[in-house]
Amino acid sequence: MSRPGRGRNIRRPFGANPSSAFHEETDDIQVHPTLLKNARSSGQLNICGRNLTAVPKCVLNINIEQSPDAGNFTLDGNSERWWDQTDLTKLIMANNCLTTLPDDIRLLHALQVLDVHDNSLERLPDTIGMLLDLQKLELSRNQLTTLPSSIKELTNLTVLRLDTNKMSNIPDEIGDLTNLEDLDLSKNCLVTLPPTLGNLSKLRNINLSTNQLMTVPPEIGKIVQLKVLDLQSNQINMLPSEIGNLRNLDMLYLQKNKLTRLPILENCKSLKELYLSFNLINEISADHLAPLSQISTLDLRDNKLTEVPQEITFLVKLQRLDLTNNSLQSLPNEIGLMENLRNLQLDGNPIRNIRRDIMRRGTVGLMKFLRSRIQDPAADAPASPIMSTRKASAAVEPTATAVAEDVNSIHPHDVCHFKNLTYSNKQSTAILPDDVWEFAVKNRVNTVNLGKNCYTTLPSGMLKLVETLTEIHMGFNKLSSIPPEICKYTNLLYLDIRNNLLKDLPAELSEIVNLREINLSDNRFPVIPSVVYELKRLEILFVNGNKIEEVDVERLQQMPELATLNLQNNNISHIPPELALIPKLTFLQLEGNPFRTPRPAILAKGSSAVIDYLRDRIVK
Structure with a gap:
């Protein structure tokens, strides 16, 4: 018994030309029928690591073409039934040799996840903007230099990964991706960032490390939901004061830049980890430390610091303090009273008031030494209950x-x-x-x-x-x-x-x-x-x-x-x-x-x- 027709949930994308969808496939790369059959049933297709140089036409047409036996009804249940078919929602084509995505990518209109990392993509088609349901777009480790302006249509996108490409600029239209939560632009060639980045109000994690950025737009201070900001390995010499408005920020990575000073992170009261190593910072003042009440890790190694303010002891939750390779000649003795400090690194400083053998005792020994140098009034010392007990004893061994x-x-x-x-x-x-x-x-x-x-x-x-x-x-x-x-x-x-x-x-x-x-x-x-x-x-x-x-x-x-x-x-x-x-x-x-x-x-x-x-x- 044969019954023609398509699955009830198969939709044809607006503007799609049926005649263009049914191409001759004599020269097309084929995908195993079982994979296609499973993809029609599950809505997911994984064809990674197959040395593909082009997207197979049978994949592009999977929402339109019908399986040869989809209309057949058999009692054994082995045939692919037309009413069980579903649109493709997840497509993984990672680790192939793709240099471009075809315009007909638009035919996969129901895609929610598109993963093409580790290919050789040099551009994206404008039709990428027709994938309106897309939530995750993985483009890491390709050869992309920019994004098409149609990217602004992907308003349901929550994850966009573009790390390890050749991006020299980011279009202003990225600011239209207002549902974006995770953005990775690391390991590119970015020199500037568009101010529209500040429109991404739901962003939680942004990685801009290993670029050529010299400045950061002040609008970044508008992304108040941001928890992780990674700007390490750039050329930044100054940060906007607005970065102090990121009240939910947990981790801030600024190592390997050219910073000579920091803004006061006035409202960053949730900050737990701050990494500032390999910069040119010559001063950390009490004003810088005051807002950092929750910080547990402070990395200041390889800078130009000449002193550490006594107010560092106000960081009562600090567990790790790295001051390696600065120009410190002394330390506040009060550091020895920081109860939660477990790791204090001082190697490579010309400290004169602490002997080298004490420096090499490690954190516990060093802090004990600092505590011993704190002068307390002798009047505070109570009478010795030890000796009182000794004198009261009638029999002494x-x-x-x-x-x-x-x-x-x-x-x-x-x-x-x-x-x-x-x-x-x-x-x-x-x-x-x-x-x-x-x-x-x-x-x-x-x-x-x-x-x-x-x-x-x-x-x-x-x-x-x-x-x-x-x-x-x-x-x-x-x-x-x-x-x-x-x-x-x-x-x-x-x-x-x-x-x-x-x-x-x-x-x-x-x-x-x-x-x-x-x-x-x-x-x-x-x-x-x-x-x-x-x-x-x-x-x-x-x-x-x-x-x-x-x-x-x-x-x-x-x-x-x-x-x-x-x-x-x-x-x-x-x-x-x-x-x-x-x-x-x-x-x-x-x-x-x-x-x-x-x-x-x-x-x-x-x-x-x-x-x-x-x-x-x-x-x-």
Whole structure:
């Protein structure tokens, strides 16, 4: 039984000439009938990666031509039934060799998604504007130099991707795409932007990176829904003050431009990440910092800053501050009081008031040093409840008597105000009395410093602080092992066990999932302990001064947050270039090893030069 006719939902586009749709296909590139059959049923067709040099006519005519057996009705249900056919709504032709789209693209009037990325398109036909239902247009990695003015007709478009083309200009008509939410124009040749860009009131994400822009139109400040603005790798030397009107902006990328100063981002109170590296900025003032109350990442590396204002401490949510390669000679001590700051990068600055060995201790050690320099009135110091308890005791153990004078050196003020219990540089093996630990528990101490003593194990009294302790300093002792109980310090962020007799670490250390910094230098490790690779939040690792001969670069690459790695003074004879592929590595020390490359002249240039050198040697 045969029944002629078309599917009930098949529409012919206005102005389409039926005679032009039914071309002879003797020279046409064919698409497998099963693909066409499925496309008529699902409304989706994927013909990517087929080396196509032209759009097949059977694809252009899929909404008009009828399958040979579409009118046949069979009981077995295998035939393509005319009433099940639907218009094509999604067409993917990526990774082919197309140099142009034909005018007859208009025949696919119901398209909502058109994806032709990774082709060789040099132009778009004016008829592209007849695809009125189009919502997503993917044109990345082609050879386009401009857009046709008919682009303005695509008012339902929400996503437009044009990155990696040869666009030298954007037509004013782009401002008519008022439903656009995601616009990618990165990696083109744009010198200017049309002011009509400000009409895109629904835009959430705009990527303009890697162009040749020197200015940004002030109208960009009208896009108040914008959350991500990427302007990195351009030639911008000044930003309009209107950019401060982007009250919903979350991320602002401005690195690798020619900025000498910033506008005050007065209303950008939602901004969480601000990237300004590789510019010419010579000043960040209190006025610049005041609106940035929500910021968590501030990247200012490779600029011309000569000072950091004390008001930076107002950024109470700041977690990462990168000041690498500036001209800073000092830092405000108050930075040490920034509770949420987890990563502070200062390499490449001529800082005079902080010793280099302190600079190399990493974020936690550096901030502790800055805190120690803050002068507090002595009158604030309370009477010592430790000594009061000691004097009230009728029976004093001999060991406690022997250390009574040293215990008196524990400053109650530091315990109460800085949450710091310090009993260091005594060359002692004495067990601190219980009342000392109880006083520390009462004041919720988060730092214990027992460095430069003669302890052979972690004091048992320290276990009383497992709920609050974030820093343990046990460097310069005689530890030959770390007990498995170390895993109980679940809130620990910093562990200093340098200058001991350690050869390995317990597997239980991996349970301290928030550990950010560990100092293992000057021990007897033959390799980086295996458990270290399990610490996925570790940012700073010091293993210098050990007996390490090889670097397990593959496992280091799996540490997503590692930013500082010190491998100095080991027995490493070969430095794998892949070391430069550690995702966030910015500080790398390799001196004092018996390798031949990198040469000392390269090592002397600092971490950035070493990392670049290694990256260039990776076989591609």
